[in-house]
Amino acid sequence: MAQSWRKKPNILVTGTPGTGKTTMSSALAEATQLRHVNVGELVRQKNLHDGWDQEFDCYVINEDLVCDELEDMMEEGGVIVDYHGCDFFPERWFDRVVVLQTDNTVLYDRLARRGYTGAKLSNNVECExxxxxxxxxxxxxxxxxxxxxxxxxxxxxxxxxxxxxxxxSSWQPTSM
Ligand code: ADP
Ligand code: MN
Incomplete structure (x- = not known):
């Protein structure tokens, strides 16, 4: 369903690491006064993980804890969620899902500049x-x-x- 009762819409900004989710989301938050939630940062700040994954060099995100943490905010509406995965959030949360895509060679350079090497670099480029x-x-x-x-x-x-x-700005809540 394209419209909901929320006074302000919720947007999911997703895509491979390095495609520009955080950059775009913060600019969009500034332009719209919606609230930007960087899920990776939230996971670190509130310890919503089950430890560090040595192989993949990242936190093992606890999806249930993340969803519990976000539920009230999402219910209210007006949130931009920024994360490189999208299959574990409740479907009803989002009014629009934006997938950012970047040319492989451009992405490779961005991730290398970010300090990614080896499998972490090639896995992410492959993901794209x-x-x-x-x-x-x-x-x-x-x-x-x-x-x-x-x-x-x-x-x-x-x-x-x-x-x-x-x-x-053209968002209109639908009565239900
Ligand atoms: P993500 O949050 O998806 O991992 P970031 O927003 O952190 O990506 O962007 C990664 C890097 O690439 C940053 O240095 C950012 O300035 C740059 N970047 C992101 N999107 C673009 C773009 N569309 N054009 C040029 N540079 C970009
Ligand atoms: Mn980011």
Whole structure:
């Protein structure tokens, strides 16, 4: 369903690490006055994980704890959720799911600059090549709320923010 009773919509910004989720989400939050929640940061701050994964060099996120932490806020609406996965959030939370996509070579350079090497670097570039997150989004949410968009350049960010801000400002809650 494309519309909900929420006074302000909830948006999920997802995509492979390095595609620009946090950069885009914070610009969008500024443009719309919606609240930006960086899930990775929240997990670290509130210890919503089950320890460190040595192999993948990241926290093992505790999905139940994350969902419990976010529930009230999501119910209220007006939240931009920023995370590189999307299959464990309740489907009803989101009015729009935005999947950012980046050219492989551009992404490789961004992740290398971020200090990623070896398997962590190649796994993430592969994730982008195989459109893993887009597939995950399509299998988790209604077709008409999932949109994928290019995030290669600063102009792409500007365009994506402008389009989404327009969509937010035309939001009308549906009575149910
Ligand atoms: P994510 O949150 O998806 O991991 P970030 O927002 O942290 O990605 O961006 C990763 C790096 O790439 C940052 O240095 C950011 O400035 C840069 N970046 C992100 N999106 C773009 C873009 N569309 N054009 C140019 N640089 C970008
Ligand atoms: Mn990020």
């Amino acid at each position: 090549i195989f459109q893993t997150i887009l597939e995950e989004a399509k299998s988790s949410y209604a077709e008409d709320i999932v949109v994928s968009t290019k995030s290669d350049t600063v102009e792409d960010i500007t365009r994506n923010v402008a389009e989404l801000a327009d969509w937010v």
